Amino acid sequence: MYDMIIIGAGPAGMTAAIYARRAEKSVLVLEARSYGGQIVSTPDIENYPAAPHISGFDLAVKMYEQATALGAEFKFERAVSIKDGETKTVITSGGSYEAHAVIVAVGSENRRLGIEGEEELIGRGISYCATCDGAFFRKKDVAVVGGGNTALEDALYLADLANTVYLIHRREGFRADESTVARLRERENVKFVLNSRVTKLIAEGSLKAVEVTDNDGSKTLLEVKGLFAAIGRIPENKDFGDVIDLDEGGYIRAGENCHTNAAGIFAAGDNRTKELRQLVTAAADGAVAATEAIKYIAELKQ
Amino acid sequence: MNVMEVNFENFDTEVLASDKPVIADFYADWCGPCRMMRPALDQIAAERSDVKVVAVNVDDEEELAEKYGISSIPCVIAFKGGQETDRSVGLVPKDRILALVGG
Structure with missing residues (x-):
């Protein structure tokens, strides 16, 4: 049983892990592919404060090293569903894990054309x-x-x-x-x-x-x-649509406080309904979602 | 064993004439997903004596990239007995790389 399970190890998920660990919560980060998310494909990031030129790969490695040094645990397994309840269970390709709170930070993927043979x-x-x-x-x-x-x-x-x-x-x-x-x-x-x-x-x-x-x-x-x-991106939330509300585009309905309709399940990063999907706003979401999750856990334990 | 860098000159002897199945990683230094995938290839090379792991830098080896129709990297091609048997494009985990040579 973890305090928090974070689904997705992009900038939102890894920032959430950093905040949660600094608050001494036990954290499991689940990632289907490799940490870093979408930024890994960007050779030169020029709009992240204090890093005028950094490759997405280097930034991802730094975030990962920071999160693991603080004690976050990472497992490279695909989360396939969430079971809601006072204790949340996340089922993955490799097993199932329990936590008090879950942060969904799975990001988005390229929209396909939908043509045969693609x-x-x-x-x-x-x-x-x-x-x-x-x-x-x-x-x-x-x-x-x-x-x-x-x-x-x-x-x-x-x-x-x-x-x-x-x-x-x-x-x-x-x-x-x-x-x-x-x-x-x-x-x-x-x-x-x-x-x-x-x-x-x-x-x-x-x-x-x-x-x-x-x-x-x-x-x-x-x-x-x-x-x-280049016809846009689609959020990778569909596996969780049975427990959390999604909008018509498949984004998790959540405001700036990252709360979803399900108590104890939070949304962070590009997969949330929001105005601006950028590295810096994903990281910001991670901080907000982790802080809200920490508050939720404290209330739960009272 | 380590991942072995191969080029146009030694590709035939090191890959096509290899008696072991070969995993060939077509990569470039500027490619973030390629760098992200490299540790998995290093692990396979270290752990599996029955598989040979080689790397082809597509910027240096344009003829090889052209010959194998590489149009996106990372691209991992499996060779057995001099023939391509399978390939995978994009960042994939270690078990998916190993599955290309039968696990």
Whole structure:
């Protein structure tokens, strides 16, 4: 029996672990993959106070070392469900663990396009991270899907590396900043494919082409070796939707105090309903959720 | 054993002609998930005498990355008897890496 189980070892979860351990609570952190979360893929973080340039990997290692030095226990197992009650039970891929309080800090993952063959082609032409994988498409033709800032910034980044970049977007207008759109329009090797969506992936071991269908139903084949999807992220909360309220987007309904509808279960980081999903707000959530959990445990023990 | 760095010149002898199954990790120094996964590969190399673990730096070895169609890293490819038998893309835990060579 632990005082607190934290599900997810990203910046929110690891900050929560640091705060909980400094308050001398026993802490188990459960992580399905590896600690660090989404920041691990960011080569250079420039907006975290006091660290003007740090790689996501280095920051993750520092957080992990800080949390373990303080005595937080980590297990690399996937949490598959929470059983609510005065004692909470978290079932994982490897066992089950009990605690007085649970903090859900599982973060989010890249939204898939939902096209047949997509999963098999990840790493064989399909990517969700232009800065991670762009270098493998030097002088090749690629496409980006999406209309937000990430999609347009990805297209700009790829325009410097690739031969032709097609930007496929289901509408005429973009959600991205106008300045980014304007910069992209100046690039001669970027072609806009608007009012269109990808309807088929054509592959032979790796991606060879994509079929695009426009709003009138006419189909075009684009011969691209790479397809970068930047259509947002989805929270990884679905396994916990039976005990805590989620909104239409799948985010845990919780305010700035990180309380969910279930007493003793808290939400921290990108998987919570919030205005700004950033490293610094995830860390802030971790501190708030841990402090609220500590208060809850104190009341419980009275 | 440690993880062995291999290149275009010795890939055929060290990987394709290996009598043991090989786990080949295609990585780059700038790739955070690759660095995150490295300790698992180090452990496999240290613990398993029946498996050979090699690493290919894709920035230095563009021909090998091209030959094996690498378009995202980390990418771990399993070889047996000179043939690719399985591969995995992205940051995966140790047991998933081992599963590529049958556990």
